[in-house]
Amino acid sequence: MDETTIYYRYDNGSVAKRVVAGAGEDIPVPDGATVITEEEYTAALAAIEEANEAQRQEEEAQHQAQVRADYDALRALGVPEETARRLTGYTGPDDPEES
Structure with a gap:
């Protein structure tokens, strides 16, 4: 069975492609869509x-x-480095000059 690929651009800027088998009949264009070329898609x-x-x-x-x-806020409050890292998930250098 023959397949046809149709490409669409919708009013919101999104795109879609549709593969249709037996494309001998008229294929309705979805609401808000415009048929475009494969290159445009x-x-x-x-x-x-x-x-x-x-x-x-x-x-x-x-x-x-x-x-x-x-x-940095936790460290400024005196929270130990290991605890501050665990609480925040920070994995970078401790010294702000190193980042």
């Missing part, structure tokens, strides 16, 4: 994945900064 998907990775890296950097701030 591939480029859009790559851009989405790149944006997702950039967002993940930004969130991780923010998390690490918060962990370090929490660790």
